[in-house]
Each structure stands twice: as structure tokens, then as C-alpha cells.
Amino acid sequence: MEWTTEKRYLPYSKWGADTLLHLQAQAATSTYQMRYHLRPISGLVNDPNGFSYFNGEYHVFYQSYPFGAVHGLKSWVHFKSKDLVHWVNLGLAVEPDCKLDSHGAYSGSAKQIGDKLFLMYTGNHRDESWTRHPYQIGAWMDKHGTVSDKHLLFKKPNNVTEHFRDPQIMEENGTYYAILGAQDAAQKHGHIDVWKSSDLKNWEEIDFLNFTNHEMGYMIECPNLVKVDGKSVLIFCPQGLDKSVANYQNIYPNMYVIGDSVDLDKAQMTNPSNLKNLDEGFDIYATQAFNAPDGTAYAISWVGLPDISYPTDNENWANCLSHVKKLSIKDGKLIQQPVESIKTLRHNEEDLNSQLIKNSTSGQYELELTIKENQTGNLYLAANDDLSENLRLEFDTKNGKLILDRSKAGDVAVKYGQTRSVELDANKEVKLDIFVDRSLIEIFVNDGEHVVSGRFFANANNAIKFDQKINYDGKFWNMESIM
Amino acid sequence: MEWTTEKRYLPYSKWGADTLLHLQAQAATSTYQMRYHLRPISGLVNDPNGFSYFNGEYHVFYQSYPFGAVHGLKSWVHFKSKDLVHWVNLGLAVEPDCKLDSHGAYSGSAKQIGDKLFLMYTGNHRDESWTRHPYQIGAWMDKHGTVSDKHLLFKKPNNVTEHFRDPQIMEENGTYYAILGAQDAAQKHGHIDVWKSSDLKNWEEIDFLNFTNHEMGYMIECPNLVKVDGKSVLIFCPQGLDKSVANYQNIYPNMYVIGDSVDLDKAQMTNPSNLKNLDEGFDIYATQAFNAPDGTAYAISWVGLPDISYPTDNENWANCLSHVKKLSIKDGKLIQQPVESIKTLRHNEEDLNSQLIKNSTSGQYELELTIKENQTGNLYLAANDDLSENLRLEFDTKNGKLILDRSKAGDVAVKYGQTRSVELDANKEVKLDIFVDRSLIEIFVNDGEHVVSGRFFANANNAIKFDQKINYDGKFWNMESIM
Missing domain, CATH: 2.60.120.560 (Exo-inulinase; domain 1)
Structure with missing residues (x-):
């Protein structure tokens, strides 16, 4: 089967339920399928999204394309857990069903605000000339898992290209901040763009985050900022990074920097370390981290890489998520351990x-x-x-x-x-x-x-x-x- | 939404994948949904099927109608387990995809034969005048869970009506036997019909099983015969049973009889006990039991009853399976315990x-x-x-x-x-x-x-x-x- 653009963006309603049931059974019965990690119910899984603590449980979503091992029309699939190991599959949660996310409900984050979970993510919209418009979207999920009230938070500013996505929502002293992966319009380099809002409705751009003196390739995806043992840890995925800045072998690396602190209002990290690979293996990307209510920093990763083929592509499914890792710092180094x-x-x-x-x-x-x-x-x-x-x-x-x-x-x-x-x-x-x-x-x-x-x-x-x-x-x- | 006959028998390919994803999410997020029992992925679950031990693991399937809480076009969904408690969902396994089971892949059983699992079940076919034809079907499942080679084993004999279904396959001394639920054509009473085959291909009817002197209502469903501590235990669901034979309160009971032995070639149970309710609660039906290779008898039940509405019907899903119970006999009484x-x-x-x-x-x-x-x-x-x-x-x-x-x-x-x-x-x-x-x-x-x-x-x-x-x-x- 050839994956034409038209086919990849076909609405879910145009696929037959029999096809989906067959794909689900094919993914489930594969001898390669994971059994104690979050895995595709069918099709392709990529970035973890909305990793958070809400209503007394941990939640994570993943990017899903249910109809094959290709990056087609994306949605979010929802899982929850009491212990970060045993997950309950709650199914499709955010789907590409409005103009704002017509060509994919792309990656984002989540944070409990009041008695609901606030989701902030990038809607991918292509217009008639197939130009990409990245819309940053807000939505609310109630404790039953129902997502509603999708609304535009902000469009891309003029200083960035269409590559502007993956917002991480944070709160400090009553102000909301978001950091996004971006490519600047002038030089086409990778950046992390910092935004703020007092009310989650009106958002203003602060600046690109200053955390390195090096050029960050042509794009940064999936930036995440967490507090770990009193330090600020920035986790991100630079694309096209020069290997003289930090060595890596994967097509794109997932890196981190440790700083003493980050002043978001000034878009400034204090005393940043050099870039290091988060994982020294083959397939880790798009790691998402957050601080639980007790302060503990947890991370979960996509095990899979953009632009890489995997043997299970022939079985119509691909990739999985990593175990959740608990982060700490020892002698200035980031430590990642499986949860107890x-x-x-x-x-x-x-x-x-x-x-x-x-x-x-x-x-x-x-x-x-x-x-x-x-x-x-x-x-x-x-x-x-x-x-x-x-x-x-x-x-x-x-x-x-x-x-x-x-x-x-x-x-x-x-x-x-x-x-x-x-x-x-x-x-x-x-x-x-x-x-x-x-x-x-x-x-x-x-x-x-x-x-x-x-x-x-x-x-x-x-x-x-x-x-x-x-x-x-x-x-x-x-x-x-x-x- | 009105469940017309046409809608209930709509091929799975005519339903949209988006509808199925929404139904799966709705079933998963319901506050009534079970979390440590086998439950509907979407829609309605009824009889457990094919409960067996194969390729070093336990297997069970259930009757599934994925598109709502009604008895529509049925398929089998497959689960496997190492311990009878933690189950892996392997998805759709037997679907109504040929003339033999065009109106439903109905209930049946399974038994490892050689290096494959032999499935024996009732295909429901309706002809143009909507007359029901129950076909007893054989099929083979390999160790990867792929079902193939569906074929007709036998049609109904003249001595029974169209109510002729739910075969349990057994083997004794190199001969295969099947017992089926049946309604006789002459008096329209419930019976258990015994069949035999030396090669799984050519089947002959032996007789109705003699296990009681009472009339068994107008139909018996889901007969199962297992050996328990040296006795023969017959589990079955009589419909329309006179309450003077054995008292019960549910719309239809799930009953059992204990005999010293059963001679299948003579269709005769020796020294049968009176009928007793297998469960003294509200919703147990269609229990399926089998003897594992070590001889242990295990049973699993549908928790749900035919012709009864449940509150989750409004949420488009219904019912679940019971825990697996280990059977034994103590002082002539059947003992059912949860597995260790x-x-x-x-x-x-x-x-x-x-x-x-x-x-x-x-x-x-x-x-x-x-x-x-x-x-x-x-x-x-x-x-x-x-x-x-x-x-x-x-x-x-x-x-x-x-x-x-x-x-x-x-x-x-x-x-x-x-x-x-x-x-x-x-x-x-x-x-x-x-x-x-x-x-x-x-x-x-x-x-x-x-x-x-x-x-x-x-x-x-x-x-x-x-x-x-x-x-x-x-x-x-x-x-x-x-x-």
C-alpha cells in the first residue's frame, strides 16, 4: 500500500472499523510487541504528551496515528496510572476534529489547574496551498477524561517560521509560562521560545531562551524544563546540531543542559552546562518530564526516531514509550532511575x-x-x-x-x-x-x-x-x- | 439511536473507525468499568469462548459486538495469560466473514490438537427469508493467534430445531466428542446433543445426553462437561426451566449436575445429582469450563444475562467476564475458588x-x-x-x-x-x-x-x-x- 499524502490525512471516519480492528489485532499479536511498556494499540506511536499528575493519578498521552506505521493524521491516546508502571488505557482523548488541528493534534503538555487538567498543544493546520499553520491550542479535560473547549491560545509570531510547536506549560508564582520548540525566521536556527500569560488566555512572547552560546542546528523540538534537586534541567531535541557542539550518533539527539536556575521572565538560564545526550543508546527522542506535586521529577520518552524505518513497519505498527524514569542529580550529573x-x-x-x-x-x-x-x-x-x-x-x-x-x-x-x-x-x-x-x-x-x-x-x-x-x-x- | 435489525447486522466495514475509537474510549473511561476483570473494549460482551491451554499459556475469547450494548453481529476477541489473572488483549480473532458465520461467529470451544488450537463454534447464518441456519464450524489458530481454514463440520440434524449451538469439543481415547445445546424438533424441549468424530472431519450424532428425568425447559445453552476430583460435572444453561425442577430467580439460570461419570458413546451420565445453581447471585451465565493439562478444572463465566438491560447500555457498553474459578468437590458439593x-x-x-x-x-x-x-x-x-x-x-x-x-x-x-x-x-x-x-x-x-x-x-x-x-x-x- 502506498502512503500518499491524501491517504495519510484521510479523516478517521473514512477508515472502516474492520480495518482498525485488524490493525489492533496485528499490533497485539506481533512477536516484537512490548508487554510491559506503553505500546501502540495500532499504527504508529511517537511523542509522549501531557505527562502530569491529576485527580490523584499520573497521566500520560501519546501521539498516535492508528492506521499504519507512518506519520499520518495524529491524535492523543490517554493512559493513567497510580504507580507509573501499571497503566489503564483510556483510549482516544484529543482528536483532530476542528480547523485548528485539522491536520493533526500535535504534541503538547498538561497541568492540573483547579479541578481540571489543562492541555496545551500544537494544532497542525494546512491551508489550501498546503502551507502549514502551527496553532497553539488550549483545552480542558475533566476527571472522567472528557476533553472539551478547544481554543486558540496564540499563532506563531513573525520572528519564527512554521516550525513552532510542542508547548510545555508551567506555572511560577501565579504566572503561566510556556516554552516551545522553534526555528527563527531570520537565520533558520533552532530555539526555545518563552511565552507568558497571567490568565491562560492572553499570551505574550518573552524571548528565545538563552541557555547556550552555540547554534542549535536548524530546529529544536520538545523542550522541557524541570527542577531537579535544586537545579534547572532543560531537556530538548535539537535537529541538525553540529557534532562539534556535542557528539551524537542518532539521526537527531535528545539532549539536556543543567543550569543553576532559569529566569523565565528574562528567558535566561544561569550557569548552563554543556549539552549532553540524555540516553547513550539508539532510539530515545521527545522525552517529556514534569515535577510531580511532591517535587519529584519524572521523565518518559518516545522510543523511536523521526525519519527512521523500523522492521515492524511491515506489520503496520511502530515504536513505544520508555519506562518512566526518576531524575536526580549527583556530583553535577543527571541520574535516571526506573521508578521503585x-x-x-x-x-x-x-x-x-x-x-x-x-x-x-x-x-x-x-x-x-x-x-x-x-x-x-x-x-x-x-x-x-x-x-x-x-x-x-x-x-x-x-x-x-x-x-x-x-x-x-x-x-x-x-x-x-x-x-x-x-x-x-x-x-x-x-x-x-x-x-x-x-x-x-x-x-x-x-x-x-x-x-x-x-x-x-x-x-x-x-x-x-x-x-x-x-x-x-x-x-x-x-x-x-x-x- | 434505534437499533434496527439492519443496523445490528451491518458489516464491521460499514462502521467508521472514528466511531469505534469513540466507543472504545467511552467504555474505558466509564466510572462503572471493571479494572481487574476481562471487560468490553467497546460494545457488548457475552459468553466466554475457547477457554483452553495452548502453547504454554491459558487462552480465553469472548463474544463481542463492538458497536453498542446490543446483541448485534458477533465476533470473538482473544486474550491470553500465564496465570489466569493477568491477561494480554490480542484483539479480534474470529470474525463473521464468510457465509457460514455471516450473521455472527457465535459461541464455541477450543482444544490444542498438535501444535495448533482447534476452534469449534457455531456460525449463525440467516438466509434471504431470515431463516436461521446454525452451522457448526471448525477453524485452526496458530501460536501467533492467526485463525484460518474455517470449514463446516456439520449442519443441524432433523431431530433439532434451528436452536442448536455452543459446541464443546473434547477428546477421549483418541476419539473426539462434542456436546451442543439443542431444542428437539418434536417437543421443543431443551437438550444436550452428543456428537463424535474420529478425524475432526466426519461427525455423527450419538444421542441427547441422559442426565436428568426432568424436562429441561425449551432450550439448553452452553453445555460444558469437565472432570473434577474423579467426578463428571455438567454445567449448562436451561431456558424456561420449571422452577419445581430447581429453584432460581434470574431470568435464566446457569446450573450444574454432578455424576459419577459420563459414557459419551452411550450419551449417558451415571448417577446424576439434582440440578443446582452454579452461582447464587444475580448475573452469572454461559459459564465455560475445561480441564487444564494437569487435570485442574477451571471455569469462567459471562457476568450478564440474555434479555436483560443494564445501566451502562446508555454508555454503549455492557457486561464483563468473571474471575477464573478453580473447581473441586468436597463432600459431594462443588467448590469454586478464585485461582491462587x-x-x-x-x-x-x-x-x-x-x-x-x-x-x-x-x-x-x-x-x-x-x-x-x-x-x-x-x-x-x-x-x-x-x-x-x-x-x-x-x-x-x-x-x-x-x-x-x-x-x-x-x-x-x-x-x-x-x-x-x-x-x-x-x-x-x-x-x-x-x-x-x-x-x-x-x-x-x-x-x-x-x-x-x-x-x-x-x-x-x-x-x-x-x-x-x-x-x-x-x-x-x-x-x-x-x-
């Missing part, structure tokens, strides 16, 4: 001590390994007998290095490299908390000092083994399905 | 000892109470402050009686009575294991000697309280959501 309640998914705990770790697995597990110092070797996951297929984790606790290699685990984004490496302290043991969910791996290194995530596609083979005698401590758990 | 793994849903255990048990709950909990002997009183669930709304449980451990009263918890099937009562031993404490899931209650009395299930619709009020000082032991758990 992830442990409630564990069952059938096994102590590992034999050389061949596991001959087969369900493909749905957690593996906690401490590899002692001064050792080099390879750990093979999703391996078959002759190792012609595997996901390889190379470790060197002498010189301090960890490499994830997916070259024998399906072909994904091969031109952007099939390995990712992490620098560790030399002569020190390394602790790895590895979550595998059929075609997704998330590795938390040394209690979240590094995170290495990625998709892989060799999951018919589920042995786990070292290539030589290794001194290590290990535990293994099967992980429960959540949906 | 239900305990993995428990969290936040509380010992109860105050008079006012809980001022509020999530509406999603388990309550284990032992009420000491020689006491009478009332326990109110889902209660508001002035008790104008509540689900009342009256107990008398002196004379031995338990009454469930839903007269102040929404209007459901009022003409069939708003209370159900259970006879207990006099002067003995009673143990109650109560599961509440928003609008569903399942009470296991004295470790499964009695089960009292029902829907109720007062769940905006979630206090639990006694009406007087009661001597009891109790525990309370919040229960996790499963989907």
Missing part, C-alpha cells in the same frame, strides 16, 4: 551464577548484573545457538567501557551506526540493571549514571550467555505483562 | 478492626471477613453517608443465612428480584472473600462452598460499614488494574 514500583512486575526471582546464564527466556525480563573489576568480555542477549543472531553487550571493567551492539539483531538505521558506547570509570565494577521487553532494551548503568536504550529485532532467540568465564553477581526476574 | 494468583493483585494490606470499616475505597478491592457465630447484622458496601445508596449484605450466623440486596444500588432486572439469599450452617462463623471491581461483586462464601456474584450501580459511593457492633476478623486490599 517497577519491582512489582518482577516474579520468579533467580540467582545467577552459572557461566551460561539462561538457555531461554520469555523475552520479557529484568537482569541485574554486577560485573567485577578488571574483566573484559561479551554478554549476548537474544542469542541463538551459533551466535549468528544476538544483541551484544561488550564490557571492559579494566579500561572502563561498555558497548551495545545490535548489528546482529535486525537492521535498523544502519547508516547511523550499529553500536553505542559508554565511558565508565577504569578499574571498577559495573552494575547493570537491564530491562528487556521482547524488542526493547533499557540498560541502567551504575544506578542510573548512564542509560542505554534501544530497539532490536532478534527476539525469536532468547538465550543469555557470556563468551567466557566472568566473575559477576546476578539476578534474573520474569516481568509481568501490563496490558 | 489472584493474590498477586493485592496491595496495601490493612487489618480491619474498627466498627466503621472503611470510609472510602477506590471501588476496586478485596475484603476478607470472618464473621463470628451467633450474630446478625448488615454490612453496607458502596454506601453513601445516609445509606440511601448501598449494596447490602445481611448476615445471620445464628440461623445461618446470607442475603445480598442490590435494591439501593441501581435498577437492574428488578422484576426478577433485588435480593439473593444463601443458606448456611446455623451457629457457625462465616468466611467471606469479597471481590469488588467498581460495578461488580463476587463473594466466595466459606472457601467457595457458595459463590454470589452480581453487578451493581452505585459505585460513586465507596464506604464500607456495619450497622452495629460486630465481632469479626477482617483484611482489606486494594486490587491492581490489569488493563
